[in-house]
Amino acid sequence: MRARTVLPVALAAALLALTGCGADSGADDGTAGALPSGSSSPAQPPASSDPSSGRTAEVAAPQALRFTATTVDAKPFQADALAGKPTVLWFWAPWCPKCKAQAAETAKVAADYAGEANVIGVAGLDRNEAMKAFVADTGTGGFPQLSDEKGELWKRFEVTEQSRYVILDKNGKTVYEGVLPGGKGLAEKVDGLTG
Secondary structure: OOOOOOOOHHHHHHHHHHOOOOOOOOOOOOOOOOOOOOOOOOOOOOOOOOHHHOOOOOOOOOHHHOOEEEEOOOOEEEHHHHOOOOEEEEEEOOOOHHHHHHHHHHHHHHHHOOOOOEEEEEEOOOOHHHHHHHHHHHOOOOOOEEEOOOOHHHHHOOOOOOOEEEEEOOOOOEEEEEOOHHHOOHHHHHHHHHO
């Protein structure tokens, strides 16, 4: 594993000390890594609509999806646009072989459930150039890949190791958090939320 110093040294040291590439902490039952307080609450009721305008009210984004980010291609990303559909957040690092092994299955699920569920990659623990190379090498450019060099989203979702999935239902409630070796089981989890 190549050491990188893009993240603040203390954060990188803490994350790397707590984890190995895809080390399993036994938290595959969906109980570990809960979202911050209030994050698992359902979406707020629809905003009031103006009947005379003919516009329908939209559901406000749940707390878990109230963040902005930047993609590895330097495009702005608004997570509140994900509201109302199940969302898979895939936390990965460019140098992680277990993350690379998950890439094909994660990309397949993103394509198979397009329009029904959101799949978002959250890259960290490296520089953006390495993240872009990983996306190109693994063919995962068909769904959004966020560059989280500072680890802000990793902290927000309490992810302490790469090769992790956080799956939210359509209301933004965490229904799974853990490791899925090779991405196996991801399709079944997403199917259970969309079917």
